[in-house]
Amino acid sequence: MVDSQQSKTTFFKNPDHGECLKYCLLAKLACLIVQVASINILPTHNADAFVPPNFLQNQTTINGIVNTTLVGFSRWDSLHFLHIAKRGYSHESQIAFFPLYPAVVRALKYALFPWAESSHDGLFIIAGVIANLFLFSASSILLYELTHIMFRNKSMALESVKYFCFNPASIFMTACYSESLFQFLTLSGLLAIEFGRLSVASTFLALSSLTRANGIISLGFVAYWHVTTISILSARVLRSARLVEQFGIFLTHALMILIPFIMFQSYSYYILCIDPNLPDRLQFCSTALSIPYTFIQRKYWSIGFLKYYQLKQIPNFILALPMMLICSWIVMKYFQANGKQFFKLILNFQSRRRGPFLWNNGHCLPFIVHLAFLTFVSIFYMHVQVITRFVLSSTPVVYWAIASAPNSKKYYFKVYSALYFVLGTILHSAFYPWT
Template sequence: MVSSSKGAVPICAYSRSRIHKVIQYAVLSRVVALLLGAVSNAIVSDYDSSLSVILPVPASDFNSSVISALCGWFARSLAQVVVRWDAFYFVHIADAGYVYEQEHAFFPLLPLLMRMLSSSVLLPFVGAVGRPLALIVAGVIVSNVSFVLAAATLYILGVETMRNDKLAYIAALMYVIAPSNIFMSAVCTESLFALLVFLAMLFIGRCRYLLAAGCIAISGLCRSNGLVYAGFFVWNLVVRADIWRGCTPSSGSRLAAALARRALGALSLVGLSAAGFVAFEIYGRNRLCNTHADFADVLSKRPYCTSTWSTIYGFVQAEYWNVGFLRYYTLQQLPNFLLAAPMIGLSLAGLWTYLAYDPVRFATLGWIHRGRSLGAKPDTVDAVAAAYFDASLLPHMYLWALLLGVATTTMHVQVITRFFSSVPAVFWFAAHVVAKVAAQKEELASAQASRSKRWVSWVVVGYFVGYGLVGVVLFSNFFPPA
């Protein structure tokens, strides 16, 4: 038995066959994405040939073995698909460490794992194809294994959170065909980060708080937004309404003591969760502010060297990528807002659908609800689709709303599909739409009426599949957006 916000959830609640199917579909989707990328790369000329800088065409060597030649061809073909945009930085960091200031926008966990893998399991491969190619293969292995594990973890998280096996299964399948498709297989951090935060949320639901804090701390070595997920500790230990129900005024002193203990525990867990990000920041400051003699005069004047509250990551993002509040709101960025519009629209629809079911519950952090017990389902909708309205999803909705605000006001908005690949509520809402339309199709007697309802489901699934496949072709040939 494992603990959840509604009590114990037996392990037998999971369908082993469905876990196996999720894994199978996840593996299949990675194979299809990489093969499609390879085919499109072979047919279409690259928009940018920067890959040749780190992977020069080797000279002919008649003394090389057939195996080495085949390994080299395979690794080079793979690299031409997966080393684009941010991947260049990760490969360089894995190979040479942090050399340039702007590289501190990219966190060290993936490069570290790439280096470890190429120095151990892939060591024979290094001799056959060289260190850069071996590092790229290692990065692809890390990303794709992480993706498969993340899909399975999302399924289990969905079962424990929504207490509905079917909706959790559909959500995991929607994750498998996520719009950020190729980024989940490339030398990028999306899959690794998603795995870590999905595990963290799963452990929090089971009250395994130290394990969860460890996962979030490690995720802070992967992406900057890892610490945001530490808010689940505050929710579970302090805010959640059902843990305080039943307390009476006569137990005021005990209530205050319990609140203090829980608040202190939550604060400690948040502090532990920040360890990864803080450690990387300390490393960067020590390297750039104290030991980088080549640029000492310039770097010593950087705000992160002179102010405790300024971060290297924040400075680098603003200085080199013009990231900042409303900085992206210019006429020339309109095409990128149009590219992001489907995910923004999906997010607004998902948040509104959940809020409209019980606005009072949403506004009061779940303390007041409209006369129904927590987790009650509306009578007019199929129970599978209705699991989306469960009160246990409240913190996930607040997280989704927060990240939507950040993505649309501060970030390069076109990366929102990648950014939301680690937000479970995105896939739970997509599954809700698919499940709801399927239920209506069964209930409606008129086939014509059924067809009039099905377009919503087709739009969502079509967006996931279509955007993902187009993204594979664009990414593998170094075409924007990214």
């Protein structure tokens, strides 16, 4: 835990924050230029994907400008988010897309352009891109602060931000996807935990669980903090009433994080099973303890254990391979470096050191466990190519690992990032299957 008052004093006076914003703006400008070139040079691929009716078809000046400058940021999942922002949940499959990012886009659109009719699809795209620019920039500063607190190393903090700004999933943090919002909320929650502000952290993480389903996994960080606190209290042989009080506080924070997820699943259940306008009642509705999100994922995207392991998906496994290898390397290297004191790190909070790099920093253990879980789920349950944006928007560990790595490994990561930054932006913007 850090001194929050001292951190507040330096937070707004740190010249490195200007460097963070500079790298962010350079990265976003590069992404915009590549995207504009892609949509104006390459033919748009006829993708088998959802496209809202009459999307950008109204002949308005704004839609015309967006069609030649920003339309590449409204492909694939972006179209679902933009449709929800404009019209709400009108398709069963869209229950897989959580509501906070569409709500942010909708609110920003009407705040910036209150005079405009809803027929201007281009304004929703503009609002989505502006929101992500702000959120991504704010996330770079949050990442800098969190890294500095974790490692007491300013140069590593700034280097981590550089890798973040030009990361291999950059197109998804610029386009109208929820990754930038999710990363902002997650980093805000993690930073609040380091300050010991658990109620603030739980609020941010609750909002993250309203942004993406994996937001509820971050409950583990709050649980870990409470477990270590209870462990310290137990070691001091304090009264049992104090321990019960601490456990009650944990349950409160856990409910704060879980309730938004539960509320959205309840709303989704109403849409699928209770709405009186439904033509048929789904078999899913008769199943006890069914979660609408998992049902929709199975029905429309065939999500499940090893279901993606098909010969036709080999290209997607190749696409995901670099991030799969990086995540596996990070987890194995950390446990190799800390294997002898692994159980001490788990059971004895006070024995952990804050080293200047990832491998010798005992406080990074919960981050490593979190990364291991994300990697396992990505490889065995999800569309495996999603692992790149899934991991890079959910944890800072990859950026810390590369900043802690020898120069030879940094070089390979830079090549990988540059290739995916450019190629991903080109192909995604032209509606090719880079998802």
